[in-house]
Amino acid sequence: MDGAEALDATQEECMSSSLDAHLGSECGSDPIGRQVADTIRQLCAASIKLRNTIISGGVEARSGGGDTNAGGDVQKPLDIVADQMFLDAAKASAIAVYGSEEQDAAVMIDPAAPLALAIDPLDGSSNIDTNVSIGTIFSLLPVGEEHRSDPTSALLQPGNRQLAAGFFIYGPQLLLVLSVGKGTRVFLFSPSFGGFVEHIGSVAIPEETSEFATNAANYRHWDPQIRSYIDDCLAGEEGPRERNFNMRWIASMVADCYRIFVRGGIFLYLGDGRKGYTEGRLRLVYEANPVAFCVEQAGGAATDGSSRILDIVPRDLHARTPLVFGSKHEVDRVARYVADPSALTDRSPLFGKRSLFRT
């Protein structure tokens, strides 16, 4: 086989494993399915543009001071650029209403269109300076007849109504983690092919794990149940869990989440005692819901500590929620710690009272 034939063979392989082929076969041939597929294609095109901006180190990609968004987070120039790129993608799709972390209120696009897009255009943007992976998290919801008088209300449906959800990771590779409700798959942007190709077929998050992800600097602000859970992990082989745990915290949810898809783990960002953090930090509609959808579709679990994330009815577009997700058995275990504080008193005094973060 000469070089040209080899290239053709690779191109053919790329086409058959392409995101496009996946969307064609998995989204269905009904109008809504086709519009979901087309919207995902538009989001992918925007993500490639954003990736090019990031890797070029252009002026937009540089961090800097800025205004605050609706949630009070400082906006970087790249947050604004990303928001505009995805808003343009939404305008080129069958989107009625666009709800973004970077916009105070939902943006009406076409009240007659069948879909609503909720998005965090650039999650983890406080990491831009440090060249850590950042991402875009998105959720597609149906706009039904009941939403016609006020299409923005479509963004306030519980996450179990999502038609598709996913996130892009701008890291060493541009990846797309995607679920259209039939499992979760990972696609890789191939510059030579010019599009996304399948990277990991069907993701399965291991049910068991010995790795947790949390910002341990907030330990003193946590509820006692969560401190106890982490204490028990930290106690390792000598503690009640009788095995050693590892900790990872990238502070960029897409990157922490992707690691959990690849090798299991548990992510915790619960409410804590700091001012403004009673509901944690993460947003229900455009962060927790899409992640929870992909996690559940990969066999994992996602809760607010006790209740399933996907069953929560959002109060408003920017509402926060405590969030725990990852390996199912570990997420269930956290719920047991949260639900039954009295069980903690039965634990050995060594593990019930002592904080291993204290000296």
Ligand code: AFP
């Ligand atoms: P930014 O988008 O402001 O960087 O926030 C990122 C994030 O929402 C999420 O990606 C991280 O898991 C979390 O914040 C990290 O929060 P802490 O800095 O409080 O650990």
